[in-house]
Amino acid sequence: MWGALKGAVDGGLHVPHKAKNFPGFKAADEKGGESEYDAEAHKEKIFGGHVKEYMEMLQEEDPTKYEAHFAKYLAAGIEPDKVEDMYTEAHEKIREDPTGEPAEKKDITYEKDGDTMKASDGTEHARSQKITLEKRREKVAAKIAAAQAKMMED
Template identity: 35%
Template structure:
């Protein structure tokens, strides 16, 4: 352990790698609500947060598991299309609360080209929210899972055994991965019609 008159122990959450206090300070100064995006190994979790000195308030939340439970989603719960749909769902809920402008909070995640976190933000923007995102390019084909469908089609022709193994969960849920783009469109329409 370092010692000496100039050594200062960092806050516990900073030492644990959970909070970047400088980023948080800038969010608080901006006085805007935050779109907090967290992607785990299994799910996409999106929250609309408002700063409060006593503790942040959660105004609205969307979890990718809702896609399967409420809207009949049969794909994976943490891939690019699920990220977009979860962001869209939160955007609709935020609009019902009359929230217009928010700031994206991606936490300690390092942004990279094609990252799912940007597809969550794009979903919220398409639902009608104003979120500054810079000049990040979003591939519309990836939103609808065309890259997954094309890979599945290629794999089925080249190695059917590997196709059945790799997409076993899709097939068990009753979805052929080649039909993913139309399935995304179907679930997106259900979300729009539900008026969540």
């Protein structure tokens, strides 16, 4: 999020912000020193340096977890050394055509059936029914009474 804000500000938009929120900001020490902002540390975050380090650490320490966590990266042929290239390429594509293309709308309709929402593509999602304030209070009172009864038994 802060990378997007920094990009917007660097691009000329006026967005009220404070540099202390950006990665790479070091607050002034108690002795009265000056606070400083390290743009390179922020750039490192934007280009996925922290992801690369994590990938390398997992690759050495736990290859099974590495393959599970980064399965889509590996399927796309992205190794730890190629993470920065991936982000650089994405930035270039955005600069070429910043408008982007809207995603295709899926013609999915939903029907409510009790506590579930059934989609026309066959998926189902459980949805909790809203309860009224009175019923919620009754529910809480019942839980309190049950807890008190249990305490009295002990």
